[in-house]
Amino acid sequence: MADVFTMGIDLGSTASKCVILKNGKEVVGSAIIPAGTGTTGPVRAYEECLADAGLKREDLSMIVSTGYGRNSFEQADLVISELSAHATGVHAMYPDARTLIDIGGQDAKVMSISEKGRLDNFIMNDKCAAGTGRFLEVMAKVLELDISELKDYDAKAEGFINISSTCTVFAESEVISQLSNNVDIPSLVRGINTSVAVRTASLVKRLGVKSPVYMSGGVARNTGVVRALERELGVEITVSEIQQLNGAFGAAVYGYGRIK
Numbered sequence: 321m322a323d324v325f326t327m328g329i330d331l332g333s334t335a336s337k338c339v340i341l342k343n344g345k346e347v348v349g350s351a352i353i354p355a356g357t358g359t360t361g362p363v364r365a366y367e368e369c370l371a372d373a374g375l376k377r378e379d380l381s382m383i384v385s386t387g388y389g390r391n392s393f394e395q396a397d398l399v400i401s402e403l404s405a406h407a408t409g410v411h412a413m414y415p416d417a418r419t420l421i422d423i424g425g426q427d428a429k430v431m432s433i434s435e436k437g438r439l440d441n442f443i444m445n446d447k448c449a450a451g452t453g454r455f456l457e458v459m460a461k462v463l464e465l466d467i468s469e470l471k472d473y474d475a476k477a478e479g480f481i482n483i484s485s486t487c488t489v490f491a492e493s494e495v496i497s498q499l500s501n502n503v504d505i506p507s508l509v510r511g512i513n514t515s516v517a518v519r520t521a522s523l524v525k526r527l528g529v530k531s532p533v534y535m536s537g538g539v540a541r542n543t544g545v546v547r548a549l550e551r552e553l554g555v556e557i558t559v560s561e562i563q564q565l566n567g568a569f570g571a572a573v574y575g576y577g578r579i580k
């Protein structure tokens with residue numbers, strides 16, 4: 321039987337992610353473009369993903385879009401919610417997952433997953449930048465660091481500087497004031513990462529912590545936030561091997577299920 325290729329494309333607020341799957345299982349192409357819906361990010365992710373897999377549009381049996389900008393991608397054959405995409409993705413890769421924490425650029429979601437991979441319950445923060453990737457981007461800019469460096473500075477921290485403001489704008493002023501006092505940067509970065517973790521941990525506690533706990537989304541690439549969440553929740557957290565690509569992967573898995 322000929323191989324079946326499905327594409328999942330996750331059009332986020334901050335980044336566009338794309339995955340091509342062979343026969344619903346094997347990832348044969350992927351792309352992450354740090355530009356979200358409303359930019360050239362979606363088309364670039366789509367084209368780069370096809371090139372990465374060495375395939376053409378005609379080779380794909382189905383394209384499934386998800387994410388904040390899911391309805392604005394014309395090439396999609398099917399549109400699914402982010403929650404469905406994430407639950408499908410984590411269950412396909414880690415059938416034992418009972419909780420998934422996904423922190424993206426503009427929201428944080430916590431999902432309870434059943435043994436059969438059904439989304440039992442969820443809770444999300446999409447009202448406030450604190451506790452999302454945007455907060456970390458603002459702070460990295462003030463510190464003149466790349467977003468990918470926050471984990472490295474956190475790993476070097478020997479102390480901890482608490483960020484007391486809960487609002488991103490006030491927290492930014494607080495960090496600027498700390499910088500003018502020549503504080504230890506790694507300790508300040510740990511305080512910043514912990515601030516996001518504390519906010520997310522309160523969502524997880526509201527939903528109820530069920531192990532094993534997995535984490536996806538762009539912020540899962542920041543191990544400083546992951547370790548701080550483990551400290552806050554007192555549980556071990558496994559970062560999905562495909563991190564930021566979990567939604568796109570789940571959309572491609574879902575697409576395969578529809579054509580079988």
Ligand code: ADP
Nearest residue numbers: 332333334335424425426453468537538539541
């Ligand atoms: P969305 O789906 O909302 O676009 P993503 O799940 O793609 O969001 O996550 C975007 C966030 O991921 C950014 O705001 C940033 O905080 C974080 N991020 C992206 N790349 C990295 C990286 N290399 N290291 C650490 N964090 C990252």
